[in-house]
Amino acid sequence: MTQSVLLSRWIDHLSRTGPQTLEAAANNSLLGALLWDTYHRQGVSLSLDDLGRLLPLEGSRVATAIACRILTLAPVGVSRTGLDTLIQTTLPQLARFSKPQQWLTDEDGREEFVRLVVRDLGLAVEGESPQVSADRLQSVSLLERRRLAEASREAEVRARAVREALVAEAAKAAADKYSRE
Amino acid sequence: MSLSFEQLYPGISPKGRAYLAGLAEHPHAPRFRNASGHRLRSHELDEVRTFHERERGSPSCCEPHPAWLDPFVAHLREHVPFFRHFPSGAFADLPTTSRADLARDIAAFVPDNLPTSEIIQFETTGTTGHRIVIASHPKVTANHLAFLKKALALHGIELSATGGHTAVVLAGFQESSFTYTSVNPLHDEAGIVKLNLHPNDWNDPSDRARYLDWLAPELVTGDPLSLPELSHLGMTHRPKAAMSTSMMLSPALRQELSNRLGCPVVDVYSMNESGPIAAKGPVGEDFHLLQSRLLVELLDPLGNEVAPGQRGEITLTGGYNPYLPLFRYRTGDWAARHPTDSRRLVDLEGRSPVRFRDGQGRWLNNIEVSRCLAAFALPQFQLHQDSQGTFHLRLHPAARDADNIRQALETLLASPVNIGALEPKDKVVAYTSDLANHPSVAGPTSRPVA
Numbered sequence: 001m002t003q004s005v006l007l008s009r010w011i012d013h014l015s016r017t018g019p020q021t022l023e024a025a026a027n028n029s030l031l032g033a034l035l036w037d038t039y040h041r042q043g044v045s046l047s048l049d050d051l052g053r054l055l056p057l058e059g060s061r062v063a064t065a066i067a068c069r070i071l072t073l074a075p076v077g078v079s080r081t082g083l084d085t086l087i088q089t090t091l092p093q094l095a096r097f098s099k100p101q102q103w104l105t106d107e108d109g110r111e112e113f114v115r116l117v118v119r120d121l122g123l124a125v126e127g128e129s130p131q132v133s134a135d136r137l138q139s140v141s142l143l144e145r146r147r148l149a150e151a152s153r154e155a156e157v158r159a160r161a162v163r164e165a166l167v168a169e170a171a172k173a174a175a176d177k178y179s180r181e
Numbered sequence: 182m183s184l185s186f187e188q189l190y191p192g193i194s195p196k197g198r199a200y201l202a203g204l205a206e207h208p209h210a211p212r213f214r215n216a217s218g219h220r221l222r223s224h225e226l227d228e229v230r231t232f233h234e235r236e237r238g239s240p241s242c243c244e245p246h247p248a249w250l251d252p253f254v255a256h257l258r259e260h261v262p263f264f265r266h267f268p269s270g271a272f273a274d275l276p277t278t279s280r281a282d283l284a285r286d287i288a289a290f291v292p293d294n295l296p297t298s299e300i301i302q303f304e305t306t307g308t309t310g311h312r313i314v315i316a317s318h319p320k321v322t323a324n325h326l327a328f329l330k331k332a333l334a335l336h337g338i339e340l341s342a343t344g345g346h347t348a349v350v351l352a353g354f355q356e357s358s359f360t361y362t363s364v365n366p367l368h369d370e371a372g373i374v375k376l377n378l379h380p381n382d383w384n385d386p387s388d389r390a391r392y393l394d395w396l397a398p399e400l401v402t403g404d405p406l407s408l409p410e411l412s413h414l415g416m417t418h419r420p421k422a423a424m425s426t427s428m429m430l431s432p433a434l435r436q437e438l439s440n441r442l443g444c445p446v447v448d449v450y451s452m453n454e455s456g457p458i459a460a461k462g463p464v465g466e467d468f469h470l471l472q473s474r475l476l477v478e479l480l481d482p483l484g485n486e487v488a489p490g491q492r493g494e495i496t497l498t499g500g501y502n503p504y505l506p507l508f509r510y511r512t513g514d515w516a517a518r519h520p521t522d523s524r525r526l527v528d529l530e531g532r533s534p535v536r537f538r539d540g541q542g543r544w545l546n547n548i549e550v551s552r553c554l555a556a557f558a559l560p561q562f563q564l565h566q567d568s569q570g571t572f573h574l575r576l577h578p579a580a581r582d583a584d585n586i587r588q589a590l591e592t593l594l595a596s597p598v599n600i601g602a603l604e605p606k607d608k609v610v611a612y613t614s615d616l617a618n619h620p621s622v623a624g625p626t627s628r629p630v631a
Contacts, residue, residue: 131269155262155265155293158262158288158293159262159286159288159289160288161297162287162288162291162297162300162316163288164297165297165298165300166287166288166300166302166314166316169300169301169302170302170304170314
């Protein structure tokens with residue numbers, strides 16, 4: 001059964017992020033230690049190679065440090081895959097489109113950050129159905145809006161390609177049919 | 182840009198090429214207006230063979246929730262733009278779709294994981310105002326034949342034509358029509374000829390019978406307009422079967438055609454969107470479902486399955502055209518499920534129910550009119566009740582027995598019936614009424630015979 005978390009508690013924890021966390025983002029050893037602790041709490045022992053792969057490049061170091069901080073609240077048993085997706089995919093994308101200040105001080109920014117963590121870890125938000133959580137994430141998330149816009153652009157390009165293929169085909173000879181309807 | 186001969190007939194043998202040329206060059210051949218071909222490359226041909234084998238050995242789908250349904254719905258949500266933001270929930274609670282959805286943007290129904298380079302298309306005609314283009318693939322059109330074979334199998338008939346012979350003639354009877362010759366690589370390059378029986382397409386009208394006798398097709402497909410024309414040409418060849426698709430075929434006309442053509446006439450319920458759905462067997466008027474991966478629901482206007490024996494709108498999910506996956510697709514046609522056999526449909530009518538008020542103020546369902554007219558060999562007709570309650574019956578010019586038809590209808594309707602001529606058209610709305618409908622009538626008040 002999916003474990004659920006109290007969103008307000010996580011957001012509150014995020015909003016009280018102190019300077020030590022931000023300092024850790026600037027220090028490879030400290031950030032590595034945060035990551036190692038985060039995975040270790042979930043029963044995963046990272047090798048040095050694993051750590052090397054997970055340690056983020058410049059763009060998402062702050063996001064990773066903040067995520068490790070709030071993940072101290074995560075229940076035991078979240079998936080390794082979910083953690084990897086968060087650290088290696090979602091946070092670098094988030095860092096590309098928004099600034100750390102937004103995650104700490106902006107109301108929507110904080111909620112977006114926490115909801116992305118919760119989503120990647122496969123957790124549920126207490127009191128919300130999966131559909132409500134997904135809708136809420138869409139409404140607060142810049143990243144999600146951007147993803148949807150890109151998906152929509154891709155869909156439009158695809159639809160245009162289909163329509164053009166149909167028009168082009170109409171000009172060619174048809175394929176055999178076995179009925180006249 | 183038209184396709185080359187090699188693109189139309191990949192891998193055609195010299196014998197097939199010669200036979201194909203002979204089909205068009207015969208001295209009594211009509212003018213063939215178009216070029217067409219199977220377009221199947223060898224690996225696709227293998228896939229088509231596998232599909233035909235699988236379908237031949239598979240019973241039609243009759244469970245309310247077959248095993249393939251959930252993966253199919255997941256595929257729609259992942260790959261089909263129209264369904265990407267569809268609400269979640271149990272299958273039976275999800276919204277239905279209709280021809281209007283397809284008409285709005287057919288591209289939204291084409292899965293995004295399929296290549297556009299291999300799309301083919303055809304348009305459907307209709308009288309609903311929703312003219313639609315269907316996306317498809319050469320494999321899909323080749324797979325269509327698998328279901329016609331299943332329909333023939335209901336009658337104990339198997340196609341066996343091989344190279345140098347003609348397997349199928351598709352006969353139309355229209356002012357103008359798409360016509361071509363082709364060969365079928367699944368059947369050793371046996372011939373396929375789509376022709377128009379209208380005299381416009383022939384040097385001499387008498388060539389029609391001569392050419393058809395020379396072709397000697399195993400199967401002739403047509404409709405209630407072209408098959409009567411065919412049956413009066415004086416063709417001496419006796420096909421294994423004739424097949425009627427696209428429009429309603431009355432039992433009396435079917436029997437008359439069968440007598441004249443000297444073979445069984447198989448009535449197939451088919452749509453462009455889905456291909457063949459069901460066919461009548463040799464006995465009775467029930468339609469037997471044909472496809473193994475097409476879920477047929479019978480729904481009331483609210484989207485709930487009706488009880489066996491009650492009529493509901495035929496609603497389709499699945500199908501064999503990956504370029505047009507159907508999801509709870511309302512066909513506009515109505516039928517009831519056989520009370521004891523879920524693979525059979527009864528009282529199938531190609532339209533929504535229309536009720537008529539008879540001369541004594543009672544309400545009759547159009548199905549009762551259809552039963553009354555079943556005894557007459559009517560190719561097409563249209564019954565309309567105007568706002569004053571007067572009945573107007575328009576009959577196709579080929580219809581006979583007008584006096585007897587009038588008498589039967591007047592007895593049923595307890596009211597005079599005016600008889601007029603129907604302008605021959607491809608599809609007509611058979612039943613219409615200007616009267617405010619009876620409160621128990623659900624759905625739209627008229628529907629074309631499609």
